[in-house]
Amino acid sequence: MTTSVRAPDPPDERGRLAxxxxxxxxxxxxxxxxxxxxxxxxxxxxxxxxxxxxVDEERQWFKSHHGLEVGETDRDSSFCAWAxxxxxxFVVPDALxxxxxxxxxxxxxxxxxxxxxxxxxxxxxxxxxxxxxxxxRVPRHLTAEQRTALRTLARAAMAQLDLHKQxxxxxxxxxxxxxxxxxxxxxxxxxxxxxxxxxxxLLEEEAGPLTADQQRFLRIADRNVARLLKLVGDLLFIAQxxxxxxxxxxxxxDLGELLRETADHVRPTASANDIELVVxxxxxxxxxxxxxxxxxxxxxxxxxxxxxxAGGRVELTLVHTGDGALLTVSDSGIGVPxxxxxxxFDRFMRASNASGIPGTGLGLAISKTIAEAHGGxxxxxxxxxxxxxxxxxxxx
Amino acid sequence: xxxxxxxxVADDDEDIRTLVCYRMEKAGYEVVSAADGAEALRLAAxxxxxxxxxDVMMPKADGYEVTRxxxxxxxxxxxxxILLTARAQEADVQRGFExxxxxxxxxxxxxxELRARVQAxxxxx
Numbered sequence: 385m386t387t388s389v390r391a392p393d394p395p396d397e398r399g400r401l402a403x404x405x406x407x408x409x410x411x412x413x414x415x416x417x418x419x420x421x422x423x424x425x426x427x428x429x430x431x432x433x434x435x436x437x438x439v440d441e442e443r444q445w446f447k448s449h450h451g452l453e454v455g456e457t458d459r460d461s462s463f464c465a466w467a468x469x470x471x472x473x474f475v476v477p478d479a480l481x482x483x484x485x486x487x488x489x490x491x492x493x494x495x496x497x498x499x500x501x502x503x504x505x506x507x508x509x510x511x512x513x514x515x516x517x518x519x520x521r522v523p524r525h526l527t528a529e530q531r532t533a534l535r536t537l538a539r540a541a542m543a544q545l546d547l548h549k550q551x552x553x554x555x556x557x558x559x560x561x562x563x564x565x566x567x568x569x570x571x572x573x574x575x576x577x578x579x580x581x582x583x584x585x586l587l588e589e590e591a592g593p594l595t596a597d598q599q600r601f602l603r604i605a606d607r608n609v610a611r612l613l614k615l616v617g618d619l620l621f622i623a624q625x626x627x628x629x630x631x632x633x634x635x636x637x638d639l640g641e642l643l644r645e646t647a648d649h650v651r652p653t654a655s656a657n658d659i660e661l662v663v664x665x666x667x668x669x670x671x672x673x674x675x676x677x678x679x680x681x682x683x684x685x686x687x688x689x690x691x692x693x694a695g696g697r698v699e700l701t702l703v704h705t706g707d708g709a710l711l712t713v714s715d716s717g718i719g720v721p722x723x724x725x726x727x728x729f730d731r732f733m734r735a736s737n738a739s740g741i742p743g744t745g746l747g748l749a750i751s752k753t754i755a756e757a758h759g760g761x762x763x764x765x766x767x768x769x770x771x772x773x774x775x776x777x778x779x780x
Numbered sequence: 781x782x783x784x785x786x787x788x789v790a791d792d793d794e795d796i797r798t799l800v801c802y803r804m805e806k807a808g809y810e811v812v813s814a815a816d817g818a819e820a821l822r823l824a825a826x827x828x829x830x831x832x833x834x835d836v837m838m839p840k841a842d843g844y845e846v847t848r849x850x851x852x853x854x855x856x857x858x859x860x861x862i863l864l865t866a867r868a869q870e871a872d873v874q875r876g877f878e879x880x881x882x883x884x885x886x887x888x889x890x891x892x893e894l895r896a897r898v899q900a901x902x903x904x905x
Binding site: 570573574575576577578580581582584585588590613 | 887
């Protein structure tokens with residue numbers, strides 16, 4: 385006949401269970417970080433079984449179980465629940481000599497517990513979630529050193545639990561931030577669409593003829609709306625990528641034609657600033673997302689023009705390599721300080737010598753994402769004061 | 781009655797609706813407009829349009845739902861439908877075509893582009 389004496393609930397039981405829920409650790413997969421701790425505890429103390437136990441409402445669940453097959457048992461027969469109620473290290477030298485455990489099914493049957501020692505897993509707020517415990521099938525005693533080791537390992541297990549919780553909270557915050565950015569971008573689009581449409585309608589003189597000044601000012605408004613729309617589009621793109629929701633729409637396209645269109649986009653700015661624009665764009669057929677590739681080309685070409693002083697030179701070159709296309713965008717511009725080159729593709733990264741030149745620091749991060757989403761790559765060489773060269777490889 | 785083709789415009793954003801209506805009228809079409817999906821369906825049943833321009837995100841019935849119901853009704857079974865979508869994702873576009881739309885225009889759109897698409901469907905006048 386086996387019966388269990390259930391451990392009394394600790395005084396903070398409700399808060400303790402709420403804290404356990406907040407860690408969201410129950411029923412998660414096994415984790416080497418915890419398995420190493422139980423293995424170490426068992427080895428140091430020479431015991432066959434060591435567990436990281438979390439005491440739930442009606443069960444104890446093992447985040448790690450060294451030397452024991454089962455993953456959880458009920459709380460009524462739990463030794464660890466006594467350790468939780470005890471709030472300090474809890475030791476049972478011989479279960480058969482202890483009235484609380486003599487008839488316990490885990491003592492009378494598998495795993496035949498005789499010795500138990502559990503050190504509390506205490507949260508920074510003081511709730512004991514469970515234990516790091518040691519179990520043997522013969523009566524034992526712990527030396528002072530072994531007790532110290534067990535306490536230290538329990539603290540390490542608790543630190544792992546805290547880390548797990550913090551990682552989860554950070555991921556959640558990151559997700560909320562992406563959602564927020566995506567939501568705001570959507571909300572901004574509707575009014576911007578409206579402004580752009582009305583300005584365009586006025587500029588096309590659909591609503592009546594305009595004076596030269598009215599034309600000029602509306603074009604300025606139009607240009608700035610276009611800028612805002614691009615920024616909103618870039619932010620939305622980054623949020624989608626960050627949330628893993630970037631979807632390409634592949635279609636047959638001519639990379640040379642896309643590059644020639646890009647050249648047409650930047651040519652007015654280049655000639656206005658007396659920059660020589662050299663384009664070599666042979667036809668290369670590829671299956672890509674044409675609007676994303678155009679976005680990548682536009683980003684690199686407009687950057688090159690933007691960061692090149694008057695009288696300089698920008699070259700856009702496309703060549704067919706063995707297994708793909710290689711786009712080279714090189715300029716004779718201000719370059720990037722050597723120590724900042726490695727971070728150039730990070731989001732919101734702007735080189736220290738770029739202040740005074742408008743930009744958001746998103747263009748290169750987006751370009752890299754687009755190149756990689758196509759199975760390609762992007763690389764940069766730069767010398768401050770001399771110029772910068774970007775190389776984009778896209779498989780075709 | 782008039783010989784100008786009737787265009788149904790449905791968008792819950794009043795400013796965009798006004799703009800689209802204005803451009804369609806200027807382009808020579810007769811225009812009726814609705815601020816939600818239910819009103820769009822009522823207007824279409826009253827007088828079947830030659831073409832419908834529907835915003836995807838609308839109260840009462842969204843653009844997909846209105847498209848499906850127009851396709852299900854005998855009088856509007858073959859009415860060309862253009863969807864206006866703010867969501868640039870492939871899945872949404874696919875949903876629009878599955879519902880029976882003929883074309884879609886992503887917001888932000890240029891009114892000129894919209895007019896060009898409408899004229900391509902209805903034929904230049």
